């Protein structure tokens with residue numbers, strides 16, 4: 161039987177991923193009563209099928225790759241990974257796909273949690289289909305924040321539903337390595353999962369439809385990752401698309417390629433991008449279509465009048481990272497609180513209530529061997545947007561700190577300097593361990609630190625951070 165309850169809150173947040181949790185935390189901290197609606201596990205994709213499990217799979221692979229080249233360690237470090245132990249560690253890092261810890265935190269923060277599928281039901285209203293089959297109706301005095309995240313976007317191949325392919329969910333939660341794994345898509349998910357499963361004993365074939373891996377990043381990133389993946393035994397192919405795939409009677413997958421070739425594998429992973437989870441959330445009730453959740457720098461959906469609807473995190477497509485979604489969440493929470501108090505918003509560039517970093521300085525680390533860390537513009541983005549930049553490159557392997565880190569160190573750094581303003585507007589580092597360098601570049605870009613002042617930021621010897629000094633010297637001497 162369906163029952164109807166109407167409850168009123170100041171704020172309704174749909175989706176308790178990292179982003180929804182942070183919006184709710186901020187609005188509750190501002191004294192606004194807030195309810196979080198969640199249809200699966202509180203904690204979202206990141207905790208169970210994305211960041212946490214993937215990094216738990218990758219860390220042993222990357223540590224072993226470094227350790228194999230550092231003299232004096234037990235030669236046993238070259239042995240294959242203990243697969244069972246790695247997968248058990250990954251299971252723990254994903255809290256065995258249970259969300260009690262998150263639920264406890266939600267309660268302790270004073271936020272109400274309602275389990276069920278949330279849908280907008282007109283202005284400031286949300287209906288929730290509960291697991292018991294009831295429909296709860298919620299009303300918001302001030303705001304509804306849609307934080308429903310994203311899902312894997314599969315290509316429109318014939319019969320794909322009968323193929324039972326892996327998406328990022330299966331790739332991060334599988335309980336044993338497939339003997340042969342074909343990965344379609346050369347973006348971040350494709351290369352990270354190729355690195356992890358190749359190290360865990362699968363024979364990986366990685367298919368890129370373009371001419372390089374990680375096509376959105378500087379070309380040398382994809383080149384260095386390709387070299388290492390091939391050295392690790394992966395079959396990396398370029399200019400190849402999948403034109404058909406079927407699971408045959410014995411459970412194997414037969415993949416037909418655009419060059420006429422065929423591959424047989426045990427599993428196929430489509431790492432072909434993300435789509436916003438906005439198909440079944442009642443957007444039509446507020447005059448929008450699925451995918452229509454563009455948000456401005458205050459995370460407000462301006463296509464809907466009244467400044468009550470917000471889209472935060474992956475669903476708004478501004479920057480698909482947990483850290484960037486949480487940044488947006490802090491801003492959205494503050495904006496909602498500010499509007500509830502009737503105060504005026506200051507959303508100018510770099511103002512406290514503006515998500516300027518989504519546009520100017522999105523940091524990201526790809527956890528491959530070697531790591532790829534980038535923030536701000538690449539050369540091709542600068543060209544596309546007509547920005548006049550100076551480009552400075554340096555081979556990181558020349559640094560004393562890099563050789564100390566791993567004697568066979570290979571890596572490269574690039575910074576882009578805005579010719580008019582003389583500030584760094586983009587940086588990319590590729591090499592083992594460079595993920596920890598990224599915050600320095602993020603501060604330089606967001607702080608718009610004049611390049612001349614960077615000479616006074618002295619990096620310790622012998623660290624990989626000395627790359628900053630070498631980049632400045634290379635520029636001076638060129």
Ligand SMILES: Cc1cc2nc3c(=O)[nH]c(=O)nc-3n(C[C@H](O)[C@H](O)[C@H](O)COP(=O)(O)OP(=O)(O)OC[C@H]3O[C@@H](n4cnc5c(N)ncnc54)[C@H](O)[C@@H]3O)c2cc1C
Pocket residue numbers: 174175176177178179180197198199200201202203204205206209210211212214215276277278279307308309310328332349437440441472473474475479480481482483484485
């Ligand atoms: C394999 C992989 C690895 C990644 N690794 C990293 C990484 O290392 N670092 C990083 O920064 N980013 C990483 N990302 C990206 C990161 O996972 C996302 O940017 C992040 O999860 C977005 O958070 P979110 O809260 O917007 O969405 P999600 O985490 O997707 O959460 C959305 C929540 O909303 C719920 N929901 C959806 N629809 C409804 C509804 N109608 N009603 C109620 N609830 C609903 C969902 O169940 C989910 O819990 C990775 C992504 C993938 C796929």
Ligand SMILES: NC(=O)c1ccc[n+]([C@@H]2O[C@H](COP(=O)([O-])OP(=O)(O)OC[C@H]3O[C@@H](n4cnc5c(N)ncnc54)[C@H](O)[C@@H]3O)[C@@H](O)[C@H]2O)c1
Pocket residue numbers: 315344345346347348349350352368369375401402431432433434479480481524525526527
């Ligand atoms: N370490 C991290 O922080 C991390 C890790 C994983 C994912 N992420 C986030 O998640 C986002 C999504 O990652 P992703 O790898 O799913 O998407 P992506 O958009 O980065 O890469 C998808 C790739 O698939 C290719 N592709 C699309 N359709 C195809 C087809 N039919 N055949 C062959 N190739 C096809 C695209 O050209 C693209 O290169 C990333 O942009 C990133 O923001 C972050």
